[in-house]
Amino acid sequence: MDKLFSQIRQYLPISADAEQALATGMERIVLPKNDLLLREGRTCRHLYFMEEGAARGYYTLEGREITHWFAFENDFLTSFHSFITQEPAVENIQLLEGSVLHRISKEKLTGLFNEFHEIERLVRIAYEKYYIRLEERYVNSHFRSATDRYESLLKESPHIIERVSLGQISSYLGISQETLSRIRAKG
Numbered sequence: 001m002d003k004l005f006s007q008i009r010q011y012l013p014i015s016a017d018a019e020q021a022l023a024t025g026m027e028r029i030v031l032p033k034n035d036l037l038l039r040e041g042r043t044c045r046h047l048y049f050m051e052e053g054a055a056r057g058y059y060t061l062e063g064r065e066i067t068h069w070f071a072f073e074n075d076f077l078t079s080f081h082s083f084i085t086q087e088p089a090v091e092n093i094q095l096l097e098g099s100v101l102h103r104i105s106k107e108k109l110t111g112l113f114n115e116f117h118e119i120e121r122l123v124r125i126a127y128e129k130y131y132i133r134l135e136e137r138y139v140n141s142h143f144r145s146a147t148d149r150y151e152s153l154l155k156e157s158p159h160i161i162e163r164v165s166l167g168q169i170s171s172y173l174g175i176s177q178e179t180l181s182r183i184r185a186k187g
Contacts, residue, residue, distance in 0.1 A: 001028070004049045004102050007074045011125045018116040025108040029101050037077075037093040037101075044082035044089050046103040047123070050075050053099025054163050057091050058171070067171040068137070070096075070160055076126045096164060146175045150183050 001023055008014060014022075026049075031037075038044050040060065050071055057069045057079065068091070071077040082089035083106060104112075113120040140149050150173060153160060160169065170180040 001026070001102065003051050003074060007049070008122060011122055012118070014116070014118045014122060018112075018118050021112055021116060022104070022119060025112060026102045026104045029103060031095055031099050031101065033095055033098050035095045035099075037095065038079050038082070038089055038091070040090055040092050041088050043086055044079040044093075045086075045106055047076060047078045047083060047106075047109060049102045050077060051100040051102060053101070054096040055093055055099065056096055056164070056168060056172075057093050058168075059091050065168075065171060067168045069133070070157075070164060070172070072159065072163070076130075080127070080130055096168075141174050146173060146179055147183050147186075149173045149175075150180065 004026070005019060005023075008019075008022075028051075037046075037048065037055065050073055052073055055071045055077055056067050057071075057077075058065045058067045060066070077093065079089040079091050079093060081087070082091075086106065109119075109123065113123070140152065144152070153169070153173065160172075164172075166180060167177055170177045173180065175183075
């Protein structure tokens, strides 16, 4: 929990009462590599904080997996659309490494929003950070070349290259593995 509250304090300070209520509402889970936190078609009922490990969100399209995000230590993760709307998810969330996570249910979190407005503000900030990453990803995929996208990934998130398979990276960048291999060979 220390990592969770250290990360939360970077977003905004919260009172000891709010911190205690949040700690009480969260459950620590340890899961193995390749476990699915969520399968498409199911409703996402939890918001997660990753203490240790790695995960990815991906869609399946015509039998292919298309990775659209990665999460690592100190990230909040969920299927945001499904979690917020409580509608079935169109994505899967898979653990890429054995992971330690803390999770809170939608119901408990909503109850905390009503009791502690600072927790509501905290989650809003987490949603805003997610939206910004989503918009940056959209701009990169539509207005930058494959080489530029790869170089940006190397510069901004080199840990991804070290911890994620090349197939998942090429999917994330929206290019074939062959194209990624050619780009890497030139570099």
